[in-house]
Amino acid sequence: MPIGRPANELPPLSQDEILRYSRHLIIPEVGVEGQRRLKAARVLMVGAGGLGSPIGLYLAAAGVGRLGIVEFDVVDATNLQRQVLHGTKDVGRKKVESARDRIRDLNPHVEVVAHEAWLTSENALEIIRDYDLVVDGTDNFATRYLVNDACVLLGKPNVYGSIYRFEGQSTVFCTDEGPCYRCLYPEPPPPGLVPSCAEGGVLGILPGLVGLVQATETVKLIAGIGEPLVGRLLLVDALGMQFRTVKLRRDPRCPACGTREIKELIDYQQFCGIRGGEDETAGVPVLTVAELDERRRGGADLDLVDVREPHEWDIGRIEGARLAPLSSFADALRTFDSARDVVLYCKSGVRSAKAVRQLQEAGFKRVWNLEGGILRWSEEIDPTVPRY
Amino acid sequence: MPVTLRLPAVLAKAAGGKTVHEARGATVGEVVGDVAGRFPELGPRLRDAKGEPYPYVIFYLDDEDIRFQQGFATPVPDGAEIVVVPAIAGG
Numbered sequence: 001m002p003i004g005r006p007a008n009e010l011p012p013l014s015q016d017e018i019l020r021y022s023r024h025l026i027i028p029e030v031g032v033e034g035q036r037r038l039k040a041a042r043v044l045m046v047g048a049g050g051l052g053s054p055i056g057l058y059l060a061a062a063g064v065g066r067l068g069i070v071e072f073d074v075v076d077a078t079n080l081q082r083q084v085l086h087g088t089k090d091v092g093r094k095k096v097e098s099a100r101d102r103i104r105d106l107n108p109h110v111e112v113v114a115h116e117a118w119l120t121s122e123n124a125l126e127i128i129r130d131y132d133l134v135v136d137g138t139d140n141f142a143t144r145y146l147v148n149d150a151c152v153l154l155g156k157p158n159v160y161g162s163i164y165r166f167e168g169q170s171t172v173f174c175t176d177e178g179p180c181y182r183c184l185y186p187e188p189p190p191p192g193l194v195p196s197c198a199e200g201g202v203l204g205i206l207p208g209l210v211g212l213v214q215a216t217e218t219v220k221l222i223a224g225i226g227e228p229l230v231g232r233l234l235l236v237d238a239l240g241m242q243f244r245t246v247k248l249r250r251d252p253r254c255p256a257c258g259t260r261e262i263k264e265l266i267d268y269q270q271f272c273g274i275r276g277g278e279d280e281t282a283g284v285p286v287l288t289v290a291e292l293d294e295r296r297r298g299g300a301d302l303d304l305v306d307v308r309e310p311h312e313w314d315i316g317r318i319e320g321a322r323l324a325p326l327s328s329f330a331d332a333l334r335t336f337d338s339a340r341d342v343v344l345y346c347k348s349g350v351r352s353a354k355a356v357r358q359l360q361e362a363g364f365k366r367v368w369n370l371e372g373g374i375l376r377w378s379e380e381i382d383p384t385v386p387r388y
Numbered sequence: 389m390p391v392t393l394r395l396p397a398v399l400a401k402a403a404g405g406k407t408v409h410e411a412r413g414a415t416v417g418e419v420v421g422d423v424a425g426r427f428p429e430l431g432p433r434l435r436d437a438k439g440e441p442y443p444y445v446i447f448y449l450d451d452e453d454i455r456f457q458q459g460f461a462t463p464v465p466d467g468a469e470i471v472v473v474p475a476i477a478g479g
Protein backbone atom coordinates (compact mmCIF):
# COMPACT_ATOMS: atom_id res chain seq x y z
CA MET A 1 0.00 0.00 0.00
CA PRO A 2 1.54 3.32 -1.05
CA ILE A 3 1.33 6.15 1.42
CA GLY A 4 -0.28 9.47 0.58
CA ARG A 5 -3.25 10.40 -1.58
CA PRO A 6 -5.62 8.18 -3.61
CA ALA A 7 -4.61 7.72 -7.27
CA ASN A 8 -7.25 10.08 -8.65
CA GLU A 9 -5.96 12.97 -6.53
CA LEU A 10 -2.33 12.74 -7.62
CA PRO A 11 -0.83 15.75 -9.41
CA PRO A 12 -0.13 15.44 -13.16
CA LEU A 13 3.41 15.47 -14.58
CA SER A 14 4.53 18.27 -16.89
CA GLN A 15 6.35 17.50 -20.15
CA ASP A 16 9.62 18.56 -18.51
CA GLU A 17 9.00 16.15 -15.68
CA ILE A 18 8.07 13.30 -18.02
CA LEU A 19 11.42 13.74 -19.78
CA ARG A 20 13.40 14.10 -16.56
CA TYR A 21 11.88 11.04 -14.93
CA SER A 22 11.72 8.88 -18.07
CA ARG A 23 13.97 6.17 -16.61
CA HIS A 24 11.48 5.80 -13.78
CA LEU A 25 8.44 5.91 -16.02
CA ILE A 26 9.63 2.96 -18.08
CA ILE A 27 9.95 0.72 -15.01
CA PRO A 28 6.52 -0.91 -14.71
CA GLU A 29 6.72 -0.99 -10.87
CA VAL A 30 7.10 2.80 -10.76
CA GLY A 31 5.47 4.09 -13.94
CA VAL A 32 3.50 7.31 -14.23
CA GLU A 33 1.46 6.61 -11.11
CA GLY A 34 4.56 5.95 -8.99
CA GLN A 35 6.18 9.14 -10.25
CA ARG A 36 3.02 11.11 -9.50
CA ARG A 37 3.09 9.59 -6.02
CA LEU A 38 6.64 10.80 -5.59
CA LYS A 39 5.58 14.25 -6.74
CA ALA A 40 2.70 14.30 -4.26
CA ALA A 41 4.91 13.07 -1.41
CA ARG A 42 5.98 15.28 1.47
CA VAL A 43 9.10 13.96 3.16
CA LEU A 44 10.74 15.44 6.23
CA MET A 45 14.47 14.95 6.64
CA VAL A 46 15.68 15.45 10.19
CA GLY A 47 19.31 16.43 9.75
CA ALA A 48 21.21 17.52 6.64
CA GLY A 49 24.54 16.01 7.64
CA GLY A 50 26.20 12.69 6.79
CA LEU A 51 23.03 10.65 6.30
CA GLY A 52 20.92 13.62 5.22
CA SER A 53 23.27 14.45 2.35
CA PRO A 54 22.73 11.36 0.18
CA ILE A 55 19.10 11.17 1.31
CA GLY A 56 18.43 14.75 0.22
CA LEU A 57 20.30 14.49 -3.06
CA TYR A 58 18.70 11.24 -4.19
CA LEU A 59 15.16 11.98 -3.01
CA ALA A 60 15.34 15.32 -4.80
CA ALA A 61 16.67 13.70 -7.96
CA ALA A 62 13.96 11.04 -7.74
CA GLY A 63 11.30 13.74 -7.77
CA VAL A 64 9.91 13.87 -4.23
CA GLY A 65 7.59 16.88 -4.42
CA ARG A 66 8.21 18.48 -1.07
CA LEU A 67 11.35 17.96 0.94
CA GLY A 68 11.41 19.46 4.44
CA ILE A 69 14.78 19.82 6.13
CA VAL A 70 15.18 20.33 9.87
CA GLU A 71 18.71 21.51 10.60
CA PHE A 72 20.22 24.31 12.64
CA ASP A 73 23.89 23.61 12.05
CA VAL A 74 26.41 25.52 9.96
CA VAL A 75 28.70 23.85 7.39
CA ASP A 76 32.13 23.13 8.87
CA ALA A 77 35.26 22.04 7.00
CA THR A 78 35.26 18.74 8.92
CA ASN A 79 31.80 17.94 7.42
CA LEU A 80 32.98 17.84 3.82
CA GLN A 81 34.60 14.40 4.06
CA ARG A 82 31.07 12.89 3.99
CA GLN A 83 28.36 15.57 3.78
CA VAL A 84 28.21 15.75 -0.02
CA LEU A 85 25.17 18.01 -0.01
CA HIS A 86 27.51 20.88 0.93
CA GLY A 87 30.56 22.17 -0.90
CA THR A 88 33.79 23.90 -0.01
CA LYS A 89 32.27 27.27 -0.89
CA ASP A 90 29.52 26.64 1.71
CA VAL A 91 31.79 26.43 4.76
CA GLY A 92 30.35 28.84 7.33
CA ARG A 93 26.88 28.91 5.70
CA LYS A 94 23.74 27.53 7.26
CA LYS A 95 23.24 23.93 6.18
CA VAL A 96 19.57 24.47 5.32
CA GLU A 97 20.56 27.24 2.90
CA SER A 98 23.40 25.29 1.36
CA ALA A 99 21.08 22.26 1.00
CA ARG A 100 18.32 24.33 -0.58
CA ASP A 101 20.68 25.81 -3.18
CA ARG A 102 22.15 22.44 -4.07
CA ILE A 103 18.74 20.75 -4.36
CA ARG A 104 17.32 23.63 -6.42
CA ASP A 105 20.18 23.16 -8.86
CA LEU A 106 19.69 19.40 -8.93
CA ASN A 107 15.92 19.48 -9.44
CA PRO A 108 13.94 22.73 -9.58
CA HIS A 109 10.67 20.77 -9.45
CA VAL A 110 11.28 19.98 -5.78
CA GLU A 111 9.93 22.35 -3.17
CA VAL A 112 12.43 22.60 -0.31
CA VAL A 113 11.01 23.69 3.04
CA ALA A 114 13.78 24.83 5.37
CA HIS A 115 13.08 24.42 9.08
CA GLU A 116 16.01 26.26 10.54
CA ALA A 117 15.77 24.93 14.08
CA TRP A 118 16.72 22.02 16.26
CA LEU A 119 13.87 19.56 16.55
CA THR A 120 12.52 19.84 20.11
CA SER A 121 9.59 18.55 22.15
CA GLU A 122 8.01 21.97 21.60
CA ASN A 123 8.15 22.09 17.80
CA ALA A 124 8.34 18.42 16.67
CA LEU A 125 4.61 17.61 16.38
CA GLU A 126 3.91 20.91 14.66
CA ILE A 127 6.66 20.34 12.08
CA ILE A 128 6.15 16.62 11.44
CA ARG A 129 2.34 16.87 11.17
CA ASP A 130 2.53 18.31 7.63
CA TYR A 131 4.59 15.44 6.18
CA ASP A 132 3.82 11.90 5.03
CA LEU A 133 6.96 10.35 6.47
CA VAL A 134 10.13 11.20 8.34
CA VAL A 135 13.71 10.21 7.52
CA ASP A 136 15.85 10.21 10.65
CA GLY A 137 19.39 11.34 9.92
CA THR A 138 20.14 12.90 13.28
CA ASP A 139 23.32 12.36 15.26
CA ASN A 140 22.25 11.89 18.87
CA PHE A 141 20.10 9.62 21.01
CA ALA A 142 17.84 12.33 22.44
CA THR A 143 16.64 13.45 19.00
CA ARG A 144 16.17 9.86 17.88
CA TYR A 145 13.78 9.13 20.77
CA LEU A 146 12.04 12.44 20.06
CA VAL A 147 11.58 11.63 16.35
CA ASN A 148 10.32 8.15 17.27
CA ASP A 149 7.75 9.26 19.81
CA ALA A 150 6.48 12.06 17.57
CA CYS A 151 6.13 9.58 14.67
CA VAL A 152 4.24 7.09 16.88
CA LEU A 153 1.91 9.83 18.16
CA LEU A 154 1.22 11.14 14.65
CA GLY A 155 1.21 7.74 12.90
CA LYS A 156 4.01 8.63 10.46
CA PRO A 157 6.58 6.06 9.25
CA ASN A 158 10.13 6.76 10.49
CA VAL A 159 12.87 5.68 8.09
CA TYR A 160 15.78 5.14 10.45
CA GLY A 161 19.52 5.01 9.91
CA SER A 162 22.51 5.40 12.21
CA ILE A 163 26.24 5.02 11.79
CA TYR A 164 29.47 4.76 13.74
CA ARG A 165 32.98 4.38 12.29
CA PHE A 166 32.54 1.43 9.88
CA GLU A 167 29.11 0.15 10.83
CA GLY A 168 25.54 1.19 10.29
CA GLN A 169 21.96 0.21 11.07
CA SER A 170 18.77 0.90 9.17
CA THR A 171 15.10 -0.03 9.40
CA VAL A 172 11.61 1.43 9.02
CA PHE A 173 9.91 2.16 12.33
CA CYS A 174 6.42 3.32 13.27
CA THR A 175 4.32 1.71 10.54
CA ASP A 176 0.85 0.39 11.39
CA GLU A 177 2.06 -3.11 12.23
CA GLY A 178 5.80 -2.70 12.75
CA PRO A 179 7.94 -1.98 15.80
CA CYS A 180 9.25 1.42 16.88
CA TYR A 181 12.67 2.61 18.04
CA ARG A 182 11.75 2.01 21.67
CA CYS A 183 10.79 -1.61 20.89
CA LEU A 184 14.40 -2.08 19.76
CA TYR A 185 16.20 0.12 22.31
CA PRO A 186 13.96 0.76 25.35
CA GLU A 187 16.63 2.95 26.95
CA PRO A 188 19.63 4.90 25.64
CA PRO A 189 23.18 4.16 26.77
CA PRO A 190 24.48 6.46 29.49
CA PRO A 191 25.97 9.69 28.10
CA GLY A 192 29.60 9.33 27.11
CA LEU A 193 29.54 5.54 26.61
CA VAL A 194 28.92 5.65 22.85
CA PRO A 195 31.07 8.32 21.22
CA SER A 196 29.56 10.54 18.52
CA CYS A 197 31.03 10.64 15.01
CA ALA A 198 32.73 13.92 16.02
CA GLU A 199 34.46 12.12 18.89
CA GLY A 200 34.97 8.65 17.46
CA GLY A 201 35.15 9.31 13.75
CA VAL A 202 33.26 7.80 10.83
CA LEU A 203 34.34 6.44 7.45
CA GLY A 204 33.15 9.15 5.07
CA ILE A 205 31.55 6.71 2.65
CA LEU A 206 29.50 4.91 5.31
CA PRO A 207 26.70 7.53 5.57
CA GLY A 208 26.45 7.23 1.78
CA LEU A 209 25.77 3.50 2.06
CA VAL A 210 23.31 3.77 4.94
CA GLY A 211 21.65 7.02 3.80
CA LEU A 212 20.90 5.47 0.41
CA VAL A 213 19.30 2.49 2.12
CA GLN A 214 17.04 5.03 3.84
CA ALA A 215 16.36 6.86 0.57
CA THR A 216 15.55 3.55 -1.14
CA GLU A 217 13.10 2.62 1.62
CA THR A 218 11.51 6.05 1.38
CA VAL A 219 10.91 5.72 -2.36
CA LYS A 220 9.52 2.19 -1.89
CA LEU A 221 7.11 3.34 0.81
CA ILE A 222 5.90 6.25 -1.31
CA ALA A 223 5.45 4.15 -4.44
CA GLY A 224 4.11 1.17 -2.48
CA ILE A 225 6.51 -1.28 -4.08
CA GLY A 226 8.72 -4.12 -2.85
CA GLU A 227 9.22 -5.42 0.67
CA PRO A 228 9.75 -2.54 3.06
CA LEU A 229 12.44 -2.86 5.75
CA VAL A 230 9.76 -3.23 8.43
CA GLY A 231 10.37 -5.71 11.25
CA ARG A 232 13.94 -6.21 10.05
CA LEU A 233 17.05 -4.34 11.18
CA LEU A 234 19.69 -4.10 8.47
CA LEU A 235 23.24 -4.23 9.84
CA VAL A 236 25.91 -2.83 7.53
CA ASP A 237 29.55 -3.75 8.15
CA ALA A 238 31.72 -1.81 5.73
CA LEU A 239 34.99 -3.43 6.84
CA GLY A 240 33.78 -6.98 6.30
CA MET A 241 31.41 -5.68 3.58
CA GLN A 242 28.62 -7.75 5.00
CA PHE A 243 24.96 -6.86 5.08
CA ARG A 244 22.68 -8.89 7.30
CA THR A 245 19.21 -8.45 8.70
CA VAL A 246 17.99 -9.51 12.12
CA LYS A 247 14.36 -9.75 13.14
CA LEU A 248 12.65 -6.89 14.95
CA ARG A 249 9.45 -7.42 16.84
CA ARG A 250 6.89 -5.05 18.18
CA ASP A 251 7.07 -5.15 21.97
CA PRO A 252 3.60 -5.19 23.55
CA ARG A 253 5.17 -3.57 26.65
CA CYS A 254 6.63 -0.69 24.62
CA PRO A 255 5.46 2.56 26.26
CA ALA A 256 5.23 4.28 22.87
CA CYS A 257 3.61 1.84 20.42
CA GLY A 258 2.56 -0.95 22.82
CA THR A 259 0.85 0.27 25.99
CA ARG A 260 0.74 3.80 24.53
CA GLU A 261 1.41 5.29 27.95
CA ILE A 262 3.51 7.97 26.24
CA LYS A 263 0.73 10.37 25.27
CA GLU A 264 2.85 13.46 24.71
CA LEU A 265 6.48 14.32 24.07
CA ILE A 266 8.76 14.31 27.10
CA ASP A 267 12.10 15.92 28.05
CA TYR A 268 14.48 13.85 25.91
CA GLN A 269 17.65 15.43 27.25
CA GLN A 270 16.64 14.28 30.70
CA PHE A 271 15.57 10.85 29.38
CA CYS A 272 19.05 10.45 27.90
CA GLY A 273 20.69 11.53 31.15
CA ILE A 274 22.13 14.72 29.71
CA ARG A 275 22.34 17.34 32.41
CA GLY A 276 24.74 20.21 31.83
CA GLY A 277 26.99 18.88 29.08
CA GLU A 278 30.18 20.02 30.80
CA ASP A 279 29.46 17.86 33.85
CA GLU A 280 32.39 15.52 33.36
CA THR A 281 34.91 18.32 33.75
CA ALA A 282 33.18 20.00 36.72
CA GLY A 283 35.36 20.47 39.81
CA VAL A 284 38.61 19.52 38.07
CA PRO A 285 41.42 22.11 38.52
CA VAL A 286 42.06 23.84 35.21
CA LEU A 287 44.81 25.76 33.51
CA THR A 288 43.90 27.99 30.56
CA VAL A 289 45.92 27.79 27.36
CA ALA A 290 47.17 31.35 28.01
CA GLU A 291 48.37 30.35 31.49
CA LEU A 292 50.13 27.28 30.12
CA ASP A 293 51.80 29.37 27.42
CA GLU A 294 52.96 31.94 29.99
CA ARG A 295 54.34 29.31 32.37
CA ARG A 296 56.24 27.58 29.59
CA ARG A 297 57.71 30.89 28.39
CA GLY A 298 58.74 31.55 32.00
CA GLY A 299 60.72 28.29 31.91
CA ALA A 300 58.50 26.45 34.41
CA ASP A 301 59.33 22.78 34.88
CA LEU A 302 56.14 20.94 34.19
CA ASP A 303 55.11 17.56 32.87
CA LEU A 304 52.81 18.14 29.89
CA VAL A 305 50.92 14.96 29.08
CA ASP A 306 48.74 14.18 26.07
CA VAL A 307 46.09 11.58 26.99
CA ARG A 308 44.69 11.13 23.46
CA GLU A 309 45.18 7.98 21.40
CA PRO A 310 48.32 7.46 19.27
CA HIS A 311 46.41 8.03 15.99
CA GLU A 312 45.39 11.48 17.28
CA TRP A 313 48.93 12.21 18.46
CA ASP A 314 50.03 11.53 14.86
CA ILE A 315 47.74 14.32 13.62
CA GLY A 316 49.47 16.91 15.78
CA ARG A 317 50.56 17.67 19.34
CA ILE A 318 51.69 20.44 21.65
CA GLU A 319 55.46 20.71 21.50
CA GLY A 320 57.21 19.22 24.51
CA ALA A 321 54.34 16.96 25.49
CA ARG A 322 54.55 13.22 26.05
CA LEU A 323 51.87 10.65 25.23
CA ALA A 324 49.98 8.60 27.85
CA PRO A 325 46.62 7.52 26.33
CA LEU A 326 43.61 7.50 28.65
CA SER A 327 42.72 3.98 27.46
CA SER A 328 45.81 2.59 29.23
CA PHE A 329 46.29 5.38 31.75
CA ALA A 330 46.41 3.09 34.78
CA ASP A 331 49.59 1.50 33.40
CA ALA A 332 51.17 4.94 32.95
CA LEU A 333 50.62 6.11 36.54
CA ARG A 334 54.13 5.01 37.59
CA THR A 335 55.65 7.40 35.00
CA PHE A 336 54.37 10.43 36.96
CA ASP A 337 56.39 12.32 39.56
CA SER A 338 54.25 13.75 42.38
CA ALA A 339 56.84 16.47 43.03
CA ARG A 340 56.34 17.99 39.56
CA ASP A 341 53.43 20.03 38.23
CA VAL A 342 51.41 17.92 35.79
CA VAL A 343 49.24 19.39 33.03
CA LEU A 344 47.02 17.01 31.05
CA TYR A 345 45.32 17.66 27.74
CA CYS A 346 43.21 15.86 25.15
CA LYS A 347 41.22 17.10 22.14
CA SER A 348 38.72 19.30 23.99
CA GLY A 349 39.28 18.68 27.71
CA VAL A 350 36.81 15.93 28.60
CA ARG A 351 39.10 12.89 28.52
CA SER A 352 41.93 14.75 30.22
CA ALA A 353 39.52 15.68 33.05
CA LYS A 354 39.01 11.95 33.64
CA ALA A 355 42.78 11.45 33.69
CA VAL A 356 43.15 14.31 36.21
CA ARG A 357 40.64 12.53 38.45
CA GLN A 358 42.60 9.27 38.17
CA LEU A 359 45.80 11.03 39.21
CA GLN A 360 44.01 12.75 42.09
CA GLU A 361 42.66 9.39 43.26
CA ALA A 362 46.23 8.06 43.14
CA GLY A 363 47.26 10.86 45.52
CA PHE A 364 48.66 13.46 43.12
CA LYS A 365 47.98 17.03 44.22
CA ARG A 366 49.68 19.22 41.60
CA VAL A 367 47.56 18.24 38.57
CA TRP A 368 45.71 20.50 36.13
CA ASN A 369 43.43 19.99 33.13
CA LEU A 370 44.19 22.13 30.08
CA GLU A 371 40.89 23.90 29.43
CA GLY A 372 39.56 23.41 25.89
CA GLY A 373 42.34 20.95 25.03
CA ILE A 374 44.53 21.01 21.96
CA LEU A 375 41.73 22.61 19.92
CA ARG A 376 41.82 25.73 22.08
CA TRP A 377 45.64 25.69 22.07
CA SER A 378 45.46 25.75 18.26
CA GLU A 379 42.85 28.52 18.27
CA GLU A 380 44.48 30.86 20.75
CA ILE A 381 48.19 30.07 21.01
CA ASP A 382 49.67 28.08 18.16
CA PRO A 383 47.69 27.96 14.89
CA THR A 384 50.30 25.64 13.32
CA VAL A 385 48.81 22.82 15.44
CA PRO A 386 46.17 21.27 13.13
CA ARG A 387 42.48 21.23 14.10
CA TYR A 388 40.62 17.99 13.48
CA MET B 389 30.44 -27.92 18.32
CA PRO B 390 31.30 -24.40 19.39
CA VAL B 391 29.12 -21.39 18.67
CA THR B 392 30.12 -18.03 17.22
CA LEU B 393 29.83 -14.69 18.99
CA ARG B 394 30.00 -11.79 16.55
CA LEU B 395 30.86 -8.37 18.00
CA PRO B 396 30.58 -4.98 16.33
CA ALA B 397 33.91 -3.39 15.36
CA VAL B 398 33.45 -0.82 18.12
CA LEU B 399 33.80 -3.57 20.76
CA ALA B 400 36.66 -5.40 19.05
CA LYS B 401 39.27 -3.30 20.84
CA ALA B 402 38.05 -4.66 24.17
CA ALA B 403 38.15 -8.20 22.75
CA GLY B 404 41.72 -8.59 21.56
CA GLY B 405 41.04 -6.77 18.28
CA LYS B 406 38.73 -9.50 16.97
CA THR B 407 35.06 -9.25 16.06
CA VAL B 408 34.39 -13.00 15.62
CA HIS B 409 34.89 -15.33 18.59
CA GLU B 410 34.39 -19.05 18.93
CA ALA B 411 32.87 -19.87 22.28
CA ARG B 412 31.15 -22.56 24.28
CA GLY B 413 28.06 -22.54 26.44
CA ALA B 414 24.60 -24.06 26.72
CA THR B 415 22.85 -20.68 26.94
CA VAL B 416 23.42 -17.24 25.48
CA GLY B 417 24.50 -16.05 28.93
CA GLU B 418 27.11 -18.83 29.17
CA VAL B 419 28.50 -18.04 25.72
CA VAL B 420 28.75 -14.35 26.63
CA GLY B 421 30.41 -15.33 29.92
CA ASP B 422 32.91 -17.57 28.11
CA VAL B 423 34.13 -14.75 25.85
CA ALA B 424 33.92 -12.10 28.58
CA GLY B 425 36.07 -14.36 30.78
CA ARG B 426 38.85 -14.20 28.21
CA PHE B 427 38.66 -10.40 27.87
CA PRO B 428 38.01 -8.67 31.21
CA GLU B 429 37.48 -5.28 29.51
CA LEU B 430 34.71 -6.72 27.33
CA GLY B 431 32.48 -8.09 30.11
CA PRO B 432 31.10 -4.77 31.39
CA ARG B 433 30.34 -3.67 27.81
CA LEU B 434 28.04 -6.68 27.30
CA ARG B 435 26.23 -7.07 30.63
CA ASP B 436 25.57 -5.09 33.78
CA ALA B 437 26.88 -5.69 37.31
CA LYS B 438 24.11 -8.21 37.92
CA GLY B 439 25.05 -10.13 34.79
CA GLU B 440 21.94 -9.01 32.90
CA PRO B 441 21.87 -7.52 29.39
CA TYR B 442 21.64 -3.74 28.98
CA PRO B 443 18.58 -2.23 27.25
CA TYR B 444 20.93 -0.71 24.64
CA VAL B 445 23.00 -3.80 23.72
CA ILE B 446 20.82 -6.36 21.95
CA PHE B 447 21.68 -10.03 21.40
CA TYR B 448 20.40 -11.94 18.39
CA LEU B 449 20.59 -15.73 18.40
CA ASP B 450 20.45 -16.87 14.77
CA ASP B 451 18.89 -13.50 13.91
CA GLU B 452 16.17 -13.69 16.60
CA ASP B 453 16.08 -11.23 19.51
CA ILE B 454 16.71 -13.15 22.76
CA ARG B 455 14.44 -10.77 24.69
CA PHE B 456 11.47 -12.45 23.00
CA GLN B 457 12.85 -15.84 24.06
CA GLN B 458 14.38 -16.48 27.48
CA GLY B 459 16.98 -13.71 27.57
CA PHE B 460 20.41 -14.90 28.65
CA ALA B 461 18.82 -18.25 29.65
CA THR B 462 17.90 -18.96 26.00
CA PRO B 463 19.41 -22.35 25.00
CA VAL B 464 22.01 -22.20 22.25
CA PRO B 465 22.00 -24.92 19.59
CA ASP B 466 25.30 -26.29 18.26
CA GLY B 467 26.87 -24.12 15.60
CA ALA B 468 24.60 -21.17 16.36
CA GLU B 469 25.62 -17.58 15.79
CA ILE B 470 25.06 -14.81 18.32
CA VAL B 471 25.24 -11.25 17.00
CA VAL B 472 25.73 -8.34 19.39
CA VAL B 473 24.08 -5.08 18.30
CA PRO B 474 24.73 -1.98 20.43
CA ALA B 475 22.76 1.23 19.98
CA ILE B 476 24.63 3.81 17.92
CA ALA B 477 23.38 7.27 17.06
CA GLY B 478 25.78 8.83 14.56
CA GLY B 479 24.42 10.44 11.47
Ligand SMILES: [Zn+2]
Pocket residue numbers: 179180181182183184250251254255256257258
Ligand atom coordinates in the same frame (compact mmCIF):
# COMPACT_ATOMS: atom_id res chain seq x y z
ZN1 LIG C 1 7.48 0.48 20.25
